Amino acid sequence: MTEEENQERLRGLKEELLNSLKKEYGNIPVTTLESLTKEIKLIPSVRSGHEEKRDTTNYCELSPTKLNEYDELLVQERELGPANSRLVEKYSLVYGDLLVSYRGYRNILIGRFAKKECNRPAVAAVSNILIRFEEETSESLSLLVHKYLTDGPAQHYLRSGAVNPDDGRDRFHRRYLLSKEYLANIPIPDFRVLMQENPIDKLYYTQKDLLATIMHLYSTISKMRTNIMKKDESLLQVYLKNNSALPETLHQNKKLLEQLKLLEKQAERLLDES
Numbered sequence: 518m519t520e521e522e523n524q525e526r527l528r529g530l531k532e533e534l535l536n537s538l539k540k541e542y543g544n545i546p547v548t549t550l551e552s553l554t555k556e557i558k559l560i561p562s563v564r565s566g567h568e569e570k571r572d573t574t575n576y577c578e579l580s581p582t583k584l585n586e587y588d589e590l591l592v593q594e595r596e597l598g599p600a601n602s603r604l605v606e607k608y609s610l611v612y613g614d615l616l617v618s619y620r621g622y623r624n625i626l627i628g629r630f631a632k633k634e635c636n637r638p639a640v641a642a643v644s645n646i647l648i649r650f651e652e653e654t655s656e657s658l659s660l661l662v663h664k665y666l667t668d669g670p671a672q673h674y675l676r677s678g679a680v681n682p683d684d685g686r687d688r689f690h691r692r693y694l695l696s697k698e699y700l701a702n703i704p705i706p707d708f709r710v711l712m713q714e715n716p717i718d719k720l721y722y723t724q725k726d727l728l729a730t731i732m733h734l735y736s737t738i739s740k741m742r743t744n745i746m747k748k749d750e751s752l753l754q755v756y757l758k759n760n761s762a763l764p765e766t767l768h769q770n771k772k773l774l775e776q777l778k779l780l781e782k783q784a785e786r787l788l789d790e791s
Contacts, residue, residue, distance in 0.1 A: 530677050534704055537670040542706050550666075551701040553658060553709070555649045559619075559697055560608055560641040563600040571599035576609075577635040580642040581616050581628035586729040587722065588663060590616065590628040592635050600640075609638045613655025615648040615663055616641050619695040625675045629663050646697050654709070657717045661708040664721070674703060 518526070538547055551557060564571060578597055579590040590610075610616075610630040618626040630639065641647060650658050665671055679695035748755075755766065 527678055530674055531704065534670055534674045538704060538706060541670070546707040546710060547704050548707045549701065550648070550662065550703050550705050553650070553662065553705065553707070554701075555651050557646060557648050557697055557701045560616075560643070560645050560647050561604070562643045563604040563608060563640050564598050565604070566601050570601045570603075573602040573605060574599055575637055576600055576605045577637050577639040578642050579610065579616065579628070579630065579635070579639050580645065581618050581626035584628045585633075587631070587725045588627075588629055588667070589631040589633060590639075592639075605638050605640055608640050610640065610647075611649065611652075611655075613650050613652075613659040615659055615666075617646040617648060617666070617695070617700060618644060619646050619679070619693070619697075619700075620644045621693045624672060625666070625679070625693060625695060627663055627666050629659055646695070646700060648700075654712070657712045658708060660717050660721045661712070662705070665705055665708075666703075671703065671705075675700065 574597055577592050581590065583591040583593050585591050612630065612632055614630040616628050675695060676693055678699050679693040
C-alpha cells in the first residue's frame with residue numbers, strides 16, 4: 518500500500534467514525550481527544566540510564582493488562598528492578614490518568630489510575646501512552662473518555678489505524694502499533710458541554726457495581742445448578758442406599774425449592790426494571 522492509499526484509508530476511517538458519532542450522539546459538538554486533555558505522551562522506562570542512578574525499588578508499575586471491576590489499574594505483585602528515583606518522581610501517575618497500550622493483538626487496552634490499589638509512587642509500564650487531564654476535570658472527564666475509547670466504534674478506529682497493513686501477517690496475528698499522534702487526533706464528543714450539568718461519576722460506579730453484582734450472582738447460580746444436577750443424577754442411589762434419610766432430604770429440597778421460587782419471581786421483576 519502506498520502512502521497516498523494509506524492516507525485515503527485513514528480519511529475513510531475518520532469519516533466512518535464521524536458518521537457514527539452523529540448517529541449516536543446527535544448534535545453534541547465533536548472535537549479531538551487532544552483538546553480535552555492536559556497532555557498525551559509516551560512513557561519511558563524508569564529503569565533506564567546508568568546503573569548507579571537506579572537507586573529505588575519503592576514504586577509500583579501499572580499496566581492496562583491488569584484492571585479491577587471499575588477498569589482501574591491494579592498493582593501487579595511482583596518484584597521490580599531498581600529504578601531511577603528522579604524518573605519515578607517525574608513520571609508518577611496522578612488521579613484520573615489513563616494508560617493506553619500502544620501494542621496489542623486484539624484490542625487497544627485502556628486503564629484508569631484511581632490510587633486505590635497503590636500506596637507507593639506509581640508509574641506506567643513501557644509500551645503505554647499517558648493521557649492526563651486538568652485536575653479540575655480529571656474525575657468526570659477521564660471516566661467519559663475511558664468509556665468512549667473502549668466502546669466499539671472508537672476501538673475499531675484505533676485498531677484499524679494502528680495496524681500496519683503491509684506486515685504480511687493475517688489479521689489474527691497482526692500486532693497493533695498505535696501512534697500517539699493518531700490517538701491524540703481521534704474525533705470525540707466534547708463532553709465538557711454536559712459535565713457541569715450532569716456529572717458522570719455516580720452513574721458510572723453504580724453501573725459498574727450492577728455489572729459486578731450480576732456477574733457474581735450468575736456465577737453463584739451456575740454453581741448451584743451444578744450441585745442440584747449432581748443430586749438429580751444420584752437420586753436413585755440415595756433412594757436405595759440411604760433410604761432412612763429420605764424425609765430429611767425431601768424437607769431440605771422443598772425448602773430450597775420454595776426459596777428458589779421466590780428468587781425466580783424477584784428476578785423476573787428485576788428483569789423488567791433493568
